Amino acid sequence: MIAKVGGSTSILQTQHYLVEKDPTRLAWEHPRHLASTDREFVISQMREVAKDSRTNQPIYHYSLSWDESDNPTRQQMIEAATQTLRDLRLEEHQALLVAHNDHDYKHLHIMVNRVHPVTCTAWDRYRDYIKLEKSLRRIERKYGWKEVPGHHHQLDGQQEPEFGNSLNQFECAQIKKGQTPLFLLIREQAGHDFREAQSWENLHHRLAEKGLTIQRGSRGTGGKVTDGFEYTNLSKIHRDFCMGRLEKRLGLFQSLKEVQQGKQLTDIQRAFARYERAHRLGRPGQARSFKNGLQKTLKALGTARKIQKSLNTLLAISSPGNPAFKAVSMIGKTMINHIKQHEQSRGRGY
Template sequence: MIGKVPDQGKSFRGVVNYLLFGKKDEPSPERVAWVETRNLLVTDPKKAATLMRLTAQKSKRVKTPVYHYVISWRHDEAPTDDIMRIVADTTCQDLGLDEHQMLYVAHRDTDHRHVHIVANRVHPDTGRAWKNSHDYRRIECSLRRQAEGMGMDYVPGRHNDPERFHGKSRAPANPERQRNRRLKQRDLPRFDEATRSKHRERLHQLVLGASSWADLDSQLASEGFAVLRKGQGLVLADASGTMKLSDLGRDIRLKGLEERFAGSFADHEEERKQQQAMQKALVPSRPKTVERQPEPPADKPAEVPPPGPKPKEPNQSAERFEALKDAGDKADMTYSLYNMGLASREQVKNAARELKQAREKLDEGRPLIEQLTRDMFKEKELEPEPRAEPSRQRRRDRGRGR
């Protein structure tokens, strides 16, 4: 077993929608195996996300109430759903989240079973925020203890197995990733399923036919690919994206290649860096020529560069519309809780008042003519007063011509 803490999302709705439906351009709702909730009054995951957001509003200081981590098993292990639930509950208890609102989403779209845990850092009763300091250390130690008790394998780390890593330096930083961060560039994206299927058969044959790491490099280079280290595994990358080595099939793994090539990839990577450094040293460097800029004439004033573009002002209309949307969701949720007997009438009034204020703020940003037109249609039309019937004496006078 291994625990991972990915990049935390900004909202419960965004994280839950991604876990349920996948990416927007590649939806995959069939990957969900099962969903469960903890310390929530609802079982629907969408309503659970709304309820967690409303609970997080109890704390005004917490800016990131979402906490998300993953528990994964080996590809040759097949834990039951009950074991996955027990491990998730025990890990949350060791983290101190057993009284917080949580949502479990298990996936079956990979070779190894895994479950996602989305927790609300804000306590539903006290409103205090849970501290996530040293969370990965606590997750590692908890999973090792549970794996040993269940007879499963665990991934050794510096926190759950310090004896193994004692005296060893940490893994060197990835220079490519550091360069991308320095230049504010994103890492190469991962190929989608269609692109992976397109290259899978050809690359699978090249990897199986290679006799050494150097032979693998040359054969992949002929196809425009290169094998690179990423995390604890390898990826095959070209100029447009990457794909995992395990995407080629279950028969191709890093450990198996190292045994077949009789050498580790770390040693091959070091040799490759040395060869690149030697080739770079053999190429003579061209001297840099500094071009002298002509000085402007004395009688002609220097040109003043035009002013840069003005910074864009924040879109207040979008922010007000988002606030109106949140107020509407809160009002709907509060009314639903009121019908269930879980909210008071005063809370319903407060939610309606906040919704009205959000509508008024949105109306303030509209053009004046639109406001006047809308207010005109809002006013009730004045009905003409009923005309009084003439009296009998007046009808007689009209008949006599007076």
Template sequence: MIGDARTGSGFGGLARYLHSGDRVAWAEARNLPTTDPDLVPLMMRSTAMLSKRVKDPVFHYSISWPEYEQLPKEQMLSIADRTLADLGLAEHQAVIVAHDDTAHPHVHVMVNRVHPETGVAWEKWKYKTRLERSLKDQEKELGLTQVPGRLSGTERDKSVQRRPTKGEQRLAERLDVSTLDRWSKDDVSELRGRLAPHFEAAKGWGELDELLRQEGVTLYAKGPGVILTNGERYAKLSEMGKRARKSGLEERFGETFDTYAEVRQTKRQQHRSYWDMAKGLRDQVARMGKTLREWVFGGQESLLDRLNRQSKPRQKRGFRRREDRDGPER
């Protein structure tokens, strides 16, 4: 199972997103009398006003399963309820919404951080780590596919290939993607389940690129399409599900991937050109037979020389050596 979470300030916008379109398979409420997307935000907002200090009362997280794990509603609800309990949110107002617009099943949970009776805001310290730990424990207990975690420190399955380091990611960006091997079907299925929440949450190519980069993969153009690669293997973007198709993302983001890729490449080249310019200046000054310090200050006394000169001890005024005062010895 893959969990993704974030906090926010608006119940209404999130409720409209969760119930938009024809993708809602089912919805359940916890500590609320209804799942109505118009009434729930009003109720949650009224409860949130019990706390005068909290600025981000919305807690939103999602749980996704691989395509081959089609769980019944009762089991998906049980897992969602368990995460609420493990996070200490069992008594808080919450709405659980299942979507069926992708090949992999997933649910969204919108929670009010403010307790409906005490008015105390839920402590969000390390909430992503706590959510991941809850999901890892349930994977073992229920015999579900164990996806390696990044945050909770749980023991990883050695058969699962580790994610590349940041250095390996930077190396992947410089590789010729035409030399990469394809991921296997099993690897693509695991990758699809792991990345699905990011395709749902991203609002632009830049945000999506950053979210995927944190997962160890990078977006690249390959012919008329787009691929994801970790520097050694790749998969087509279209293999990541309906919500990850290039045409759909371009329409949603209001920008073509080719335009974004050109801007991204320009920024990378710009940083390199600044460094090349600095090295070129250094070499030009060296050919003139000068140091950078001499070239900058010219014939003027440098600040360092001035400080060294001023730091030398000086004789006190009005004091003369004995031989100067009494004249030469006879």
């Protein structure tokens, strides 16, 4: 089991992320010291308790994730969450347990009101990761689930993971600040993309929709993923996503640029590819320049039909969900609307 601490401390924002942002992923909810899981009720009750405290950060949000080989029941997940709350000394606080079903592994989110309902004092999260890891190690052995020795606590006979095999110093610093390292974000948000992709091109398009890029390792071996700001190794995201295993499934690695170079691209497709790459790799100056060039090219086409046709050709090297395609598509649609309005005005003799 692993635990991750979320960054949101707002009652409304945390509840929205867990329950309303994507209702299709909601498996079940379970209240603690709350009479209902009703949205308005949970928010009003937590606010009622929190208002008597001086804190402006009333929520502590963390998640528990089980290994894919584990298959806890709903009751066992509730019991595990209850034990972590007890070990954090939050057992008397209001809490909402929310299970999601959007991953192959079981995971549960816990949204806790830091303010005690009687004393009205806010719980101090000092050394929370140590307390969480101690709690998880005991829970794993109690239920016979896969043991994952932590960086902050290990049971007798367990060795502390080495940085090279798990977290580097930068990632450890992120965790201590309550931030989520990039490899965990990718594992959570794009794990299904790695598993479902049928080709390198398909995988590149899937990841590009999330602003991610796969690159060959700096020494010509292995692979890494970047969001334009940070990098993480493919193998760190999941052992099944290492370059060797991906190449066995998808063939010899090709970057998105190499895939595109193997096609006979039109001028506007090449211009879009440059813009999309700059946008994805976090190069705002280049992206702005390429975008302006695309805008001029589309405008020079003159007719709504030609603009729409050009936009359609971009889907041969991108996908509808790609942020860069959405931006260019919006520019093109605005031009098309202006052209149609102008033609209608001329038709009426204005």
